[in-house]
Amino acid sequence: MTDALRARITELLPGLRRDLEDLVRIQSVSADPARAGEVQRSAEAVRDLFAAEGFSARIVSGNDDGSAPAVIARKEGPAGAPTVLLYAHHDVQPENDHADWDSPPWEPTERGDRLYGRGTADDKAGVITHLAAARAFGDELPVTLVLFIEGEEEVGSESLPALLATYKDELAADVIVIADSGNWDIGVPALTTSLRGLVRLDVEVRTLTHAVHSGMWGGLVPDAIMTLSRLIASCFDDAGNLVIEGLKGSAAADVDYPEERLRAESGAAPGVEWIGSGPVVERLWTQPALSITGFDAPKVDGASNTLVPAARARFSLRTAPADTSANALAALQAHLEKHVPWGATLDMVVVDTGEATQIEATGPAYDAARAAFTEAWSGTAPVDMGVGGSIPFIAEFLDAFPQASVLVTGVEDPDTRAHGANEGLHLAEWEKVLLAETLLLRNLGE
Template sequence: MTPPYDAEQLRARVAEVLPGIRRDLEDLVRIESVSADPARAGEVQRSAEAVRALFEAEGCATEIVSAEGGAPAVIAHKAGPAGSPTVLLYAHHDVQPENDHAEWDSAPFEPTERDGRLYGRGAADDKAGIVAHLAALRIYGDDLPVGVTLFVEGEEEVGSDTLVPLLREHHERLAADVIVIADSGNWDIGVPALTTSLRGLVRVDVEVRTLTHAVHSGMWGGLVPDALMTLSRLIATLHDDTGNVAVEGLVSGPAADVDYPEERLRAESGALPGVHWIGDGSTVERLWTKPALTITGVDAPKVDGASNTLTAAARAKISLRIAPGDTTANALECLRRHLEQHVAWGADLTVSVVDTGEATAIDATGPAYDAARDAFTEAWDGTEPVDMGVGGSIPFIAEFLETFPQASVLVTGVEDPDTRAHGANEGLHLAEFERVVLAEALLLGNLGGRPGR
């Protein structure tokens, strides 16, 4: 497809707007919009107001909205030429808790540049997504090639509980021909990507009880099973000897033919040199299109101060990532059945659902995806984007696909393998961010079918 834009003109405009865009990003990072912390609800509100002000300054009609007592979201709109398509640009302005400040090399809410990265909570996930959208508007000014609607959510980091009511209530305002979700990442520094699959999530709390109360281990040990040993045996049944998930009935599928070099995999995962990988299949299949099961927490007596007693009850939190093509209903049924069949010694078993999120598989074909691939290839100087999967879950993407079935959904983002989103020292690679901004401007130009300003 012949690009309908002047790429060099857009490159020049990116260079012009980037200093101001970075200042805007740094101002947003300084707002502690931690949606999981009720004490900082005022900061989440302040963040929404700051986002609204930024898009109002670009000539957008803006409004802060919420649903069912949820966190504030921002909807903004700027019209394009008559008859042009409408593009919905999504990001979120809430951030994860910063946790222990001692683990950060600089203050988490004071943006700091080191070695080509801008560090700070939300500097990448996802306030950089917000300002990437802002930059595209600023680049075009009043000469937008398409109509643009912005939807900046305020509770993505706590599960987007009121997203569905928001989408329903504002369905007509948010309807679009193309939806660009800036909450994922690229394959590597210098290699762009479109995310085409994401695993779903089923989380449950499992409690095993063998006694009405703790008893002396010397008097009753050898006859009465303790709950911690029983729970340990149950957990051990969840994987086979190779490390594959042993829960029958879960879906697995093939993954894209993408090379994930051993040295990169070990460096990015933080795996110790002697640790062996688990499971069967290619690396990316195990990371993207096969189920994965993790024990993320255990309630049991601490080692320090433990007494010689048989534990009456023990709990574990199980996090099951499900492959694209599976459903949370099926996965939950399979997991519950497995646990019930494998709990030992007649112990009482309680399985409580914590939360679920559907997996996503995107058919990344058609004109919008062609426009995106051309834009990415141009922005990354001839490097074509990878169609990649993500092992984590972004359940709200399935909600967009269901709510707007006629729209083409493009999942992109600003992150790279060393972004460390959700962890200490979260950082944005500034050179890659410049490419992201250029790619979005090029994409809007491609979708509009006419040159950029």
């Protein structure tokens, strides 16, 4: 049967690619209010794709104004067969400066072994992966399928709890397949079993009520930029390890991450040294990490000879799977309050938080997935992989459906460049992903 399904995916691939390209041309940027109509059009296109395959499909929203449209669809399998919920999202990140792209971001373009365009991988290829598995079986599904295609994942899934609460009975499943992650490498599949959480905090320090002459008062009065810099530095030791008391971490899977690959995939400038200590994958996946992702202060061009009275930075703390956002936020705030230098005024505003995820990847559903992936990649077994980034909605699914087995898969690879310019889908790997999900449904049905 594997050979028959492999041949079926190969037969369907040209049409699936056309469906993907049509979706990519829809500018479903959920962060841009001016493109709300495009997000709606994207939801309608997804609904119609699954309706054409015999699903009962409709558009729903967790917001009173109907914004952030999601798609729920269902198609029955044999009596007594498991129910499988397939998740993806049809909204995408902004494309930003078109000049940074080697081809138009909204016109899918094949170059080499990739298809480039915003959403080609994250996550419209995930949507079409689910479509492929359904299309491969036609009216002979081995399981009952429920589709949940979200419309605001890229802006934090704010209405997801309301959607899960409203449609909980419709979305209940034995197995949940979330297609929004990636694989370990080209030719090496993976199941994602841990993701870090996120705490974002805007921190402002003030040392003056107004700017004053740096010649008159420098050497006595601290300026805000110097003060904020000292506060940021207090979070790290000389090696770059975090020294914020109370943060939690854990061990990671025993996976080798070669130095040359780290250099190539991270984009690190020549000569840059890594920060922190301990195994690489722990620093990337299962230990907390703090980055400063924004800084408000006068620009160098046009700067005057004055002491800056206030400065602000965004602290982006990735929390370990062993931690909670509440604990991490409290630890970060306590550290900053304790270490703000020179009596400066400190103001902290929470931007958002998201929970980390740790999945116990054992049981029949994971056995079925590992067997399917090994077949699809011609004998290469999947790696159990952590992800340093955050997908907070996974914790929402785990809370809403505690009895379900949650499988986190995806179409991305280390060079996908999701969220950045020249986002691209590796076409040969995508074909393996299509086959893997099809085989997974077969295995679950058995």
